[in-house]
Amino acid sequence: QSVLTQPPSASGTPGQRVTISCSGGSSNIGLNGVKWYQQVSGTAPKLLMYSPDQRPSGVPDRFSGSRSGTSASLAISGLQSEDEADYYCASWDGSLKTWLFGGGTKLTVL
């Protein structure tokens, strides 16, 4: 069981806005923020957000993030079929001295 908790699934129709949550603790998300990764089936993960609300260059601004205390969320607006993938949150845990990943959320575009 992951220390970072995500819903196992989410869904939306093209053009909709969906959000994926990630709940952690004071020694990980609360202290060190959160990263988000997208993994399309059969491929390596791709970095979407390197901080709760900042994207690397090349990631569309349809992807946005936020953090409140020990929880974070990823929002995808203008949902597209190519957004169908697994999404993982991650954070460094300063107490455990380990990187933590959430269990992943499978996003289905209906």
Add this chain to the structure above:
Amino acid sequence: EVQLVESGGGLVQPGGSLSLSCAASGFTLSSFEMHWVRQAPGKGLEWVSYIDSRGTTIYYADFVKGRFTISRDSAKNSLYLQMSSLRVEDTAVYYCAREKRWQQFGAFDIWGQGTLVTVSS
């Protein structure tokens, strides 16, 4: 092109050993902190190990401590993971990943394609 290419995966019996390599191209690996992350079939991502840019600070996930060893070779621009006392539950695709820093924020910005390790009798 900036990329990481893993190699060395394969089938090994429980209790056996295997060594994974991760070759970097398009950047100097020794300038970055590096990680190994694994993914069991049909499961989520699981962090395995970290090594800093100088190779002096190393961390392991509890489930590999004492069995896996991470290392790097600047001359070969490569990262390694030596795995021993392998268990069936170590079966996974193993990815190497580069950690890039944006001010105080670090994240895994470059991932290899992964190499499959299967532990089975």
